[in-house]
Amino acid sequence: MAGRECYHCKQWIEEGEAHDCWTTTEAALTEHLSDDLRDAWERVRETAAAFGDQRIYASGTAIMFSRDSCYFFVRPRRSFLEVCVFLGRAVRAPQVRRVERKSASKLVNIVQIRHRDEVEPPFTDWLQEAYDLPDKLAARKAKPSRHKRSATKPRRRRSS
Numbered sequence: 001m002a003g004r005e006c007y008h009c010k011q012w013i014e015e016g017e018a019h020d021c022w023t024t025t026e027a028a029l030t031e032h033l034s035d036d037l038r039d040a041w042e043r044v045r046e047t048a049a050a051f052g053d054q055r056i057y058a059s060g061t062a063i064m065f066s067r068d069s070c071y072f073f074v075r076p077r078r079s080f081l082e083v084c085v086f087l088g089r090a091v092r093a094p095q096v097r098r099v100e101r102k103s104a105s106k107l108v109n110i111v112q113i114r115h116r117d118e119v120e121p122p123f124t125d126w127l128q129e130a131y132d133l134p135d136k137l138a139a140r141k142a143k144p145s146r147h148k149r150s151a152t153k154p155r156r157r158r159s160s
Contacts, residue, residue: 024058029076039116040081044074047124051131071130081113083123085130088137095123105137 002015013019030041048065049056055066062073062084075082085091090099091109095118098110109126113119 024060026056026058026063029058029061029063032078033076036115037076037079037081037113040113040119041074041076043116043119044081044083044113044127047119048072048127048131051128054131067131067134069134071133072127079114083111083113085109085111085126086133087126087130088133091126093122106133 003013003017004015005012006019011019030038033041045056045063048054053067054071055064057064057066059073062075064070064073070086072083072085075084086102086106086108088105088107090096090107095111096109097112100108100110102108111123111126113123
């Protein structure tokens with residue numbers, strides 16, 4: 001009886017049998033949510049889907065929302081939805097639990113959603129801002145600088 005044990009999920013896999021324990025779905029990540037959290041999740045998803053063309057997919061323990069890159073993701077927890085929104089700024093609001101810098105141009109603002117009523121402005125405005133952020137960053141890079149830069153840096157004179 002040839003086969004192996006998956007070191008991730010500890011399931012026995014027969015030789016030649018397909019196995020991918022990392023594959024997950026939105027349904028699998030949200031199946032254990034309470035009714036209030038499920039309503040909140042559905043409202044978050046509907047709100048984001050209305051922004052326009054994007055990809056919504058499950059990855060590991062989170063549900064990702066992305067255009068060219070991920071602009072926010074949701075981690076379903078037992079008593080709340082942890083929503084991580086990538087913005088070009090830190091949001092100062094009581095809903096934001098934590099802010100972390102993730103790159104030179106993006107900070108992740110972490111929000112906990114516990115009820116459907118929390119999925120309304122200003123939260124939905126932050127999601128829209130995150131969806132629009134790649135366009136703003138691209139426009140900023142395309143705009144020429146107003147400052148003139150010399151080809152070489154002037155040398156400092158040493159005083160003797």
